[in-house]
Amino acid sequence: MSTPEDQFKNVISHAKEYGYIFQSSEIYDGLSAVYDYGQNGAELKKNIRDYWWRSMVQMHENIVGIDAAIFMHPTTWKASGHVDAFNDPLIDNKDSKKRYRADVLIEDHVKKIEEKIKKEVEKAAKRFEGFDEAMFRSTNARVLEYQAKADEIEARFKTALENNDLAEVKQIIVDLEIVCPISGSRNWTDVRQFNLMFSTSMGAVTDESNIIYLRPETAQGIFVNYLNVQKSGRMKIPFGIAQTGKAFRNEIVARQFIFRMREFEQMEMQFFVKPGTEMEWYETWKTRRMAWHKALGIDEKKYKFKDHIKVAHYANAAADIEFEFPFGFKELEGIHSRTDFDLRQHEQFSGKKLQYFDQDYTGPLNSELAKTQTPEDWKDNHSYVPYVVETSVGLDRLFLAILSTSLQEEKLEDGETRTLLSLPPQLAPIKVAIFPLMGKDGMPEKAMEIFNLLRFDHNVTYEEKDNIGKRYRRQDAIGTPYCITVDQQSLEDNTVTIRDRDTMKQERVSIDKIAAIVDEKVNMKYLLKKTS
């Protein structure tokens, strides 16, 4: 039996061989962690995106979709926290091969000094009655010495960061004789800066002031348009804004094929709710999103929820839908209760009010809200900054999930093996392949008639090369749900055989029934019905 590792390699080579995924710029040796979608990959990806879009926008009367630009005003990323939060200086210990954030190493060192101060204070507190801690801290020589040292380190570190002086950051680590907790050695690499966001410049002249970033998430395009959409669409809370699009992250390590790429596509929906109701909506969306995935008919055991124990700074609850990839359970989709963090940040940075006027609303609904929103915000008892529940799927990850789980080596009764890509039929790049059994006697012409009939409804293909078995197997490997074959009998009575990809069973039907049979299997509306 093949190992999961072999299976994954199979998926990658199959993806290439059948026009699903190619490495970017392959003729130039490729570009690390960037991939292109081929003729079949582009179709599958588009179909997955359509399934998501239609189930979000078409199937929910209170969700609308937008398409925001990838370029956004630089202040967006200051407000969102991306500029500050993801510029970590990193350093490696050469002996233990462990990587650390340089700022964390230094701060930990400072904390140790503060621990020492604390111990001194505790010792003294035991010794003296009527102990005055403030007095002790400001007079005790040893404490003062420790404090001075801690202050000095922090000041030095702050200056180094402000000057973007990474050599100095390393020097601080060297001077403080900080050792690696694992190896215990001081054998450090240089400090390097990893920037999450790709930057470029706008305008012909390059200078600091016109640096702009390629968005690292699509969500901010939704937040900055919140008011535009709410007003122009006369949206009533609760409502959602959906968006699909490319995002870019300069990952330190981007690997595992298309699972983690530097350029990738997200499908995000931000749902704006009344403060205090966010947990209900969070649970609702968790359930809905899982149902959406499971409607695809993939083995349900491959999906599971994973709740985040530690949530990001902006969230008060978060869960992932994980999928069992060939390399284990990994995140496919995130559902986050993002509170009012983003909208409030944008209010603050833009100076524009991003509030919702709610006829029925009277004051804060929970203590959480009272913490972040001042009475000033709801003084008229009708306006508030909405809370947000986010659903965010990686389109490329979902693509990989579907592709990898669909690829199978099937043992047939006669001992042969069949390579089968059992894609959900509604998502398959090509819905029907049409073959003349032989390339003569008018069969190709008859087959072309059927081809021209079906092409208005579906992506169909026509093939007359090679023997029929070979053509069937080729379509199996691409994942085409149906093959239709025109034979001698077709010319006499207008019937054809229609072969099912998964069962390999054939049925003889009259040509005018084909459209209905195919539609029932591949029309996305049946998939959408399963989710609602």
Added chain:
RNA sequence: GCGAAAGUAGCUCAAUUGGUAGAGCUCCAGCCUUCCAAGCUGGAGGUUGCGGGUUCGAGACCCGUCUUUCGCUCCA
């Protein structure tokens, strides 16, 4: 980024100790056959990832580099 392994035809892989780069499948043209990867004939396809070096001679040995996979690390 560190460590390990790998890179030869579109794909899967050979090539003795350093001595003429090959097979199967695929692809193209034709013949035959006609419902599950059949057969026959012919053909195309390569600066062995790329760049240096050692050698009379390198696919093989050495150095560098790029890409991929695995482990570590990071992941809003």
